[in-house]
Amino acid sequence: MKGLRVLVLGGGIAGVTSAMSLARQGVKVILVEKDDFLGGRASRYGCKASDKCTKCGVCLVVDRLRSLPLYIHAGSIEVMEGSRLLSLEGKSGSFTATVVTSPRYVDKGRCTGCGACLKVCPAEGEGAIRRPPVNGTERHVAIDPGRCLRWKGKECALCADACPAEAVDFGASSSLSRVEADAVIVATGFEPASAGVLPDLGYGRFDGVFGGHEVEEILTKSGRLHLSDGSVPKRVAFVQCVGSRNLAIGRDYCSEVCCRYAMRMALAYKRVEPSADITIFHMDLQTNGPGVPEVYKSCLDKVRFVQGMPVDVKPVEKNAGDGTGAGVGDQGDITGRLIVRYEDVWKAEVKRESFDAVVLSVGIWPPSDAREIADRVGINLDRHGFLGAVDSPKAGGLGVRTIRDGVFLAGACQKPRTIPETIAHAEACALAVISMLGAEVA
Structure with missing residues (x-):
């Protein structure tokens, strides 16, 4: 051809x-x-x-x-x-x-991927120098104008000064x-469904509420999930079907991937945190596909499955009298920092449980x-x-x-x-x- x-x-x-x-x-x-x-x-x-x-x-x-x-x-x-x-x-x-x-503001033909620019970039967070997501695929880097101080009206050319190959080109068009x-x-x-599409689940409002795609990237980079105080969550809830199978938001289709990645992430989390207590809240489970029945079987003695969808997620409010969270819900055993209120389908009642972290298993948009x-x-x-x-x-x-x-x-x-x-x-x-x-x- x-x-x-x-x-x-x-x-x-x-x-x-x-x-x-x-x-x-x-x-x-x-x-x-x-x-x-x-x-x-x-x-x-x-x-x-x-x-x-x-x-x-x-x-x-x-x-x-x-x-x-x-x-x-x-x-x-x-x-x-x-x-x-x-x-x-x-x-x-x-x-x-x-x-x-x-423009990427870095000449691909000149850049050797030496990393000198990464070491000197003063931009906040991960800096303004972008690297390939997978090592060994591409050696060159790129400058993100949205992060670079130069595009924020500040005088900065540290990356250009540090580059031995003279690959930085701020004048590219x-x-x-x-x-x-x-x-x-x-x-x-x-695009991953917006984790904040259901505001009552607390995403963007409460510490410890994550989007599934975020947790995936965090575990890829650091191997562990941490809360803002540096602690590692011991009680983790996964909430399925966030952003799909919901007529109220105009997304009535099943995203098909969420159950699978939640179960896989739960097992991966248990591998690094064997004592973790993990619960998956779901409508029903998608357990078809290559390797998925085996994943589900592996989860049965490591993960608790609850058929019932959370109504809301709220932070534990300490009682003024005794300084504990007991009495916030109907469990009495309040050890986490977040309260998940959910419908128990089989008992036709609303229950409450506490968790350190809640992962919203977002669908595909x-x-x-x-x-x-x-x-x-x-x-x-x-x-x-x-x-x-x-x-x-x-x-x-x-x-x-x-x-x-x-x-x-x-x-x-x-x-x-x-x-x-x-x-x-x-x-x-x-x-x-x-x-x-x-x-x-x-």
Whole structure:
């Protein structure tokens, strides 16, 4: 299939998988990613193995990202990071895309990834120098204008002064490119549901209430979850279906991934904190999928499952008289700092329990720019706001084809998917593109 070109929008695991599959068939791929680095959200997650592999799929992401440079150096995949699609003209077999690339303020050709700039950056928190999410995939760094003191009106050039390769370029500007392609794959991923979508659950209001995606990233970076006072939570509650299966917020679909990652994270947490007491509150549990029944079975003697959804989460209020929290709820045994009030489905009553931390297992939402993407590539959205496929999986299709010939979908931009499911879908998408291109060439 020499001479054929495919534009892939999105450099997460779906886009990277489709790109590599196409490249192996001799197709030239232009991979466009809006972030400064490839990998997407899945690259920020960590292995959730306990005493054995739980088949979360994170290692598959790392393996693919570390293999990608081979294709890039061979010239079969061209990467455009920090780039967005502005328009897509033409038809299947002869598309012309206009792409805008924002400056990263670091010359990729010069940067050696030595880390000298990281050591001197005075910006608060993690600093203004961004690094690749997975070690060994890309060596260069980028400057985040949102954090950099220079973009806040302050005089600072410490990173430029420290760089031995003179790679820092504060004067870099945006550029426009025209990309010719025979087909387009949209693999723009998803967004985690807002952990604050249900305000009564306390996210952003009370110490110890976390979003599931946050906990995943925290455990990946530090291996342990800490509260603001530095303590490690011993009693942890997971609350399922936050941001999905809820008509009141217009998200009636199941995100499919939340039960699986909650159980895996619970086991991983028990591995580092064996004495931890973990409870998962749920409507019902999704225990299907590769390795998931085994994960559920492993949880049965380590994690308590409660079929009942929390109504609200509030901090423990100390009694003025005795300085204890006893009497806040109906448990009497108040040892944590948060009170979870929930409905016990089987007993048809409201109960209260105390925990040190509450993890809101957020679902999957369409990307916030889904409408913009759909308009620019000329396709539709489904009723949930995901990019629309004409061969819907619910009707027995693959979920890769759209209303515009030559434009395909890969991964969680089309519907919620786990990492392994996303990889399989991206492979199927690449095969569909190859099949179409082969038919057109013939």
